[in-house]
Amino acid sequence: MTIATPLTHVSSPAAAPASAALELRGITKRFGGHTALEDFTLHVPRGSRTGIIGRSGAGKSTLVRLLSGLDTPDSGELHLGGENLLTLSPAQRRQRQARTGLVFQHFNLLAQRTALQNVALPLEFAGVPKVKREAQARDTLAQVGLSGFEDRYPAQLSGGQKQRVGIARALVTGPELLLADEATSALDPETSASILSLLTRIQQERDLTLIIVTHQMEVVRSATTHVAVLDHGRLVESGETGRVLANPQHATTRALLGAHQPLAELAPGETLQQLTLPALDAATLGRLAALGGRVVEAQPTVIGGRQQVLVWLGVPQHLSADRLLGQLQPQAEEVA
Amino acid sequence: MTLDPTVWPLLWKATLETLWMVLPSALLGQLLGTALGVWLTLTRPGGLTPNPALFRVLDAVVNIGRSFPFIILMIVLIPLTRLLVGTSIGSTAAIVPLTVAAVPFLARLVEGSLREVPAGVTEAARAMGATTSQIVTKVLLPEALPGLLHAFTVLVISLLGYSAVAGAIGAGGLGDLAIRYGYHRFDTATMTVTVAVLLLLVQLVQWLGDRAEHRADHR
Numbered sequence: 001m002t003i004a005t006p007l008t009h010v011s012s013p014a015a016a017p018a019s020a021a022l023e024l025r026g027i028t029k030r031f032g033g034h035t036a037l038e039d040f041t042l043h044v045p046r047g048s049r050t051g052i053i054g055r056s057g058a059g060k061s062t063l064v065r066l067l068s069g070l071d072t073p074d075s076g077e078l079h080l081g082g083e084n085l086l087t088l089s090p091a092q093r094r095q096r097q098a099r100t101g102l103v104f105q106h107f108n109l110l111a112q113r114t115a116l117q118n119v120a121l122p123l124e125f126a127g128v129p130k131v132k133r134e135a136q137a138r139d140t141l142a143q144v145g146l147s148g149f150e151d152r153y154p155a156q157l158s159g160g161q162k163q164r165v166g167i168a169r170a171l172v173t174g175p176e177l178l179l180a181d182e183a184t185s186a187l188d189p190e191t192s193a194s195i196l197s198l199l200t201r202i203q204q205e206r207d208l209t210l211i212i213v214t215h216q217m218e219v220v221r222s223a224t225t226h227v228a229v230l231d232h233g234r235l236v237e238s239g240e241t242g243r244v245l246a247n248p249q250h251a252t253t254r255a256l257l258g259a260h261q262p263l264a265e266l267a268p269g270e271t272l273q274q275l276t277l278p279a280l281d282a283a284t285l286g287r288l289a290a291l292g293g294r295v296v297e298a299q300p301t302v303i304g305g306r307q308q309v310l311v312w313l314g315v316p317q318h319l320s321a322d323r324l325l326g327q328l329q330p331q332a333e334e335v336a
Numbered sequence: 337m338t339l340d341p342t343v344w345p346l347l348w349k350a351t352l353e354t355l356w357m358v359l360p361s362a363l364l365g366q367l368l369g370t371a372l373g374v375w376l377t378l379t380r381p382g383g384l385t386p387n388p389a390l391f392r393v394l395d396a397v398v399n400i401g402r403s404f405p406f407i408i409l410m411i412v413l414i415p416l417t418r419l420l421v422g423t424s425i426g427s428t429a430a431i432v433p434l435t436v437a438a439v440p441f442l443a444r445l446v447e448g449s450l451r452e453v454p455a456g457v458t459e460a461a462r463a464m465g466a467t468t469s470q471i472v473t474k475v476l477l478p479e480a481l482p483g484l485l486h487a488f489t490v491l492v493i494s495l496l497g498y499s500a501v502a503g504a505i506g507a508g509g510l511g512d513l514a515i516r517y518g519y520h521r522f523d524t525a526t527m528t529v530t531v532a533v534l535l536l537l538v539q540l541v542q543w544l545g546d547r548a549e550h551r552a553d554h555r
Contacts, residue, residue, distance in 0.1 A: 068463040098465025108460035111555040112479050122464040124474060153554040 021046040021209035027076030029062050036062035038233045049203050049210040051220035054230030056307040060213050064181045069097035101170030105182035107162045109154040116150040119168045140168040160191035181213045196223040217256045229253045255280040255298040270314035280309045339525040353427040354509035358495045361431050365438025373446025401440030406498045430507035442491050449483025482553040489545025493538050510534050
């Protein structure tokens with residue numbers, strides 16, 4: 001996976017290299033005055049398990065909607081299997097993108113259909129005869145460990161089982177690309193782990209390309225070979241997961257890595273201050289630095305259903321800590 | 337208060353007339369109302385095929401249709417009824433205004449049921465490559481089936497009520513019997529029996545509807 005720079009996509013108008021399952025070049029998507037993705041470039045190696053991580057609002061959902069064909073970018077190129085989809089007619093494009101298997105956070109199963117009928121649904125849309133599509137759906141359900149659950153309705157399944165049905169439905173058309181959008185976010189940790197290992201196993205057995213979109217670094221750490229970090233609609237860092245996690249270059253990556261790896265030690269003469277910020281982006285870091293504070297640790301968290309970042313600051317004793325925090329965030333708390 | 341035994345054949349005939357007015361209207365109303373409800377759902381802002389201008393027209397048609405008192409609607413529709421049935425009097429003629437009243441009523445109920453299908457589910461279908469008609473026939477309508485059955489139950493019961501009004505202007509049926517014998521002739525016994533039959537019909541329809549809805553609901 002290459003670290004994208006604005007120059008690489010400008011200077012290479014040719015088709016995507018064969019090693020790329022998916023390539024986005026200079027993608028921009030705006031909603032009204034808000035830019036969701038800006039000059040976004042991403043190269044997903046064929047056969048990889050690529051994590052796309054970012055906080056809420058970073059552009060993940062927009063990216064998923066573009067990749068699943070629900071939205072069209074304002075500009076840029078979207079290469080899938082070496083073909084620029086954005087030059088195709090909407091109908092052709094939908095047909096190509098239907099070959100990408102999608103796994104959703106809230107499963108999106110049809111409540112009035114059995115597990116088997118849910119898995120068979122994409123084949124039904126494609127016009128495959130009933131006997132054939134049900135046989136295929138049965139096989140695929142077996143592959144996700146749900147033999148014997150064919151006739152259960154979603155309401156009769158656990159969260160993990162529902163997600164297995166969701167994965168089977170994504171696989172039944174035999175896709176080369178599987179896109180899991182926050183697929184474990186609605187599940188408890190144990191179930192999450194089993195779903196991630198199932199996705200990993202399937203990726204290896206079927207030799208397909210897996211994209212895992214998540215806001216949890218733990219998911220990236222445990223299930224991916226490559227990672228791309230999004231912030232404010234831009235790619236800020238990407239590469240092999242092991243390398244990026246061992247030596248994160250960007251503040252966002254470090255913030256997402258969380259409290260397991262303190263960013264810095266507290267220097268002598270500094271006091272520790274904790275505060276909660278909606279996001280730890282470059283602008284906020286700049287303001288903190290200008291005020292004399294230094295981020296020593298950061299951890300993403302959810303407060304009142306909203307994504308927040310807990311930040312620990314080292315503040316020189318000679319500075320009035322109260323004044324500094326007052327300028328940033330009124331509800332900052334002193335912990336030390 | 338004694339019941340004249342000659343009322344039983346009349347009651348039987350009136351019941352059949354009521355059913356003959358209500359059931360065809362309910363079926364036609366369900367068919368056309370579902371289509372209109374689907375159309376409203378598709379064209380509304382944020383729908384699968386948004387069309388604000390068309391949506392405003394459909395929405396206004398439904399609102400106007402629903403705000404007409406039924407007795408006025410019957411009178412307004414007399415020319416249409418004569419055109420379709422040849423007469424504006426009798427049970428068969430009442431099917432026309434009953435159906436016209438049923439369509440917007442049901443369209444609104446259908447629209448509500450369809451809105452309960454989570455947006456994520458229809459988007460998932462779209463991402464799987466489903467066409468709009470596939471989303472309607474294979475996702476929206478089957479997923480909303482319990483709500484559609486409930487709407488049908490409510491419709492039949494409302495039409496039973498409307499049919500009594502239709503009886504007042506020459507359509508026959510149980511309402512007509514209750515008014516002519518019970519009200520004009522001060523025959524309280526006949527009135528009571530007639531109302532009891534209407535009540536039983538409503539109970540029966542509600543019971544059958546609840547049963548069907550429960551059996552169809554896998555959520």
